[in-house]
Amino acid sequence: MKPTILVSWLDMDRLDRMLDAVPASQVAARDALLEELGRATLAEPQDIPPDVVTMNSRVRFSFDDAEEEVTMTLTYPKDMAGQPDQLSILTPVGTALLGLKVGDTIRWERPDGAMFALTVRGIEYQPESDGKYHR
Incomplete structure (x- = not known):
């Protein structure tokens, strides 16, 4: 069972618009994000707790209970600037x-x-x- 997720309505609106423009080559990524957004609880942006990952958050995370942590900024595809610390929302890790x-x-x-x-x-x-x- 997946944990509950919380998304601001502003991020949801931006993501909806982004998903309308996803190229056919990324349809699987789009569908995975749509499924995830379908189970989200929406909140006002100012009501999002500081411990929740939102778009443009800089997040520390680890894989498979590893000690080593990775730090990346969750980014919209249009904002990807080739920086090694950016993570597109359309990647499996970004969507997760x-x-x-x-x-x-x-x-x-x-x-x-x-x-x-x-x-x-x-x-x-x-x-x-x-x-x-408004970012």
């Missing part, structure tokens, strides 16, 4: 992270069919906590 809170673990399927577990370890920056709603 959205809406989770610190301490949550989710099992997710990779494109090759193998499963991985992802655990949110911390949030270094969240736009909503910083009062940045």
Whole structure:
């Protein structure tokens, strides 16, 4: 069973518009994100707790209970600038992270069919906590 996710209505609106423009080559990624968004609880941006992963959050996470952590910023595809610390929402890891809170673990399927577990370890920056709603 997947953990509950919380998404701001502003992120949901932006993601809906982004999904309308997803190319045919990324239909599987689009469908995975649509499925995830379908189980989201919506909230006002200012009501999102600081421990929830939102779009443009800088997140620390680990895979399969590993000690090593990865830190990346969850990004819209249009904002990908080739930085190694950016993670598109249309990747399996990006889709899995959205809406989770610190301490949550989710099992997710990779494109090759193998499963991985992802655990949110911390949030270094969240736009909503910083009062940045229109980004």
